[in-house]
Amino acid sequence: MSVTAREIRLASRPTGWPTDDNFAFADVELASPSAGELLVRNTFMSVDPYMRGRMNDAKSYVPPYEVGKALEGGAVGEVVESGVDGVTPGDLVLHNAGWRSHALVSQYTPLTPVDGVSPSHFLGALGMPALTAYVGLLDIAEFKPGETVFVSGAAGAVGSLVGQFARLKGAGRVIGSAGSADKVAHLKNKLGFDAAFNYREGDVRELLTRAAPDGIDVYFDNVGGDHLEAAIDSLRRDGRVAACGSISMYNEKELPPGPRNLYLLVGKRLTLRGFIVLDHNDRFGAMAKEVGQWLADGKLVAEETFADGLDNAPAAFLGMLRGENTGKMVVRL
Numbered sequence: 001m002s003v004t005a006r007e008i009r010l011a012s013r014p015t016g017w018p019t020d021d022n023f024a025f026a027d028v029e030l031a032s033p034s035a036g037e038l039l040v041r042n043t044f045m046s047v048d049p050y051m052r053g054r055m056n057d058a059k060s061y062v063p064p065y066e067v068g069k070a071l072e073g074g075a076v077g078e079v080v081e082s083g084v085d086g087v088t089p090g091d092l093v094l095h096n097a098g099w100r101s102h103a104l105v106s107q108y109t110p111l112t113p114v115d116g117v118s119p120s121h122f123l124g125a126l127g128m129p130a131l132t133a134y135v136g137l138l139d140i141a142e143f144k145p146g147e148t149v150f151v152s153g154a155a156g157a158v159g160s161l162v163g164q165f166a167r168l169k170g171a172g173r174v175i176g177s178a179g180s181a182d183k184v185a186h187l188k189n190k191l192g193f194d195a196a197f198n199y200r201e202g203d204v205r206e207l208l209t210r211a212a213p214d215g216i217d218v219y220f221d222n223v224g225g226d227h228l229e230a231a232i233d234s235l236r237r238d239g240r241v242a243a244c245g246s247i248s249m250y251n252e253k254e255l256p257p258g259p260r261n262l263y264l265l266v267g268k269r270l271t272l273r274g275f276i277v278l279d280h281n282d283r284f285g286a287m288a289k290e291v292g293q294w295l296a297d298g299k300l301v302a303e304e305t306f307a308d309g310l311d312n313a314p315a316a317f318l319g320m321l322r323g324e325n326t327g328k329m330v331v332r333l
């Protein structure tokens, strides 16, 4: 069997905010899979902040996307034709050939459908963002029950799980920041955060001090910049920062100075530790077991924002960077 696959390529590298011109659509013919390969039809694909970094020609923990080549990223696909013993058409797999309608893949993870759980969650609450939240909170920040946790980007894929994991694991207080009044209401009313603020409404340092007058023990940093500086001010003695991402800077042409208060790390005996989820795949089983149970018991809200159709993937990606998502942004193909 051969299929015509539609794919999205990097047409040019963005400077600052990406635009539609940075993406190009192309049709390619895919042959039948060779031995060891699967031909899959993608049903869901992920758009993630790290993809913005891969659009730059810069050395990082993953190589840059190549201009003129298809973009890639997490996707759930249904097997159309199999070159692998034991895998049959209709089976679901997780793989990294997103940004296209169909793909030939040789590296994939078989997925076992779970009753009542959309396969899209393997890109979010049961996937990479969940592992990021789990490892960052428990292993990197070494969260302990009773502690006060502050997470930025709190209404997004990773942040919304960090706050809920902290609550489910016995946090004394969970505080989140997000970019709209609706998101703040979502955090407090639906996700069980004790306090939340809209960072666009004023000085982050003042907003955080008001939300956490007694200080914080853990800061899960998704945003960087003014959020990190405010958190360093609010951290109590022996506080920890899990440095997960700095989305406030990904589209900036000039990086802001700071944080200006790093000297506080000394007197307060603070730890600031960066991490990359790819280094922690050994924790996937523990995460999936615990988080899967919370989902099955209805204790965890796994919010998703969907965009429909491959043609809308660039808009979904840009929308996610601008904050149009609540929970995980997923493209439904």
Ligand code: NAP
Residues within 6 Å of the ligand: 048, 049, 050, 128, 129, 132, 153, 154, 155, 156, 157, 158, 159, 177, 178, 179, 180, 183, 199, 222, 223, 243, 244, 245, 246, 247, 248, 249, 275, 276, 277, 278, 320, 321, 322, 323, 324, 325, 327, 328, 329
């Ligand atoms: P997400 O939070 O679902 O989506 C991105 C969110 O960032 C938007 O919804 C937007 O929400 C917020 N945002 C955009 N510009 C901002 C700004 N200037 N200031 C504050 N917030 C801003 O994305 P995610 O996948 O969960 O990723 C969250 C963070 O984790 C990112 O920094 C990402 O790079 C990082 N990450 C790291 C790893 C790792 O291995 N270290 C793995 C996965 C993700 P608002 O409406 O609230 O502004």
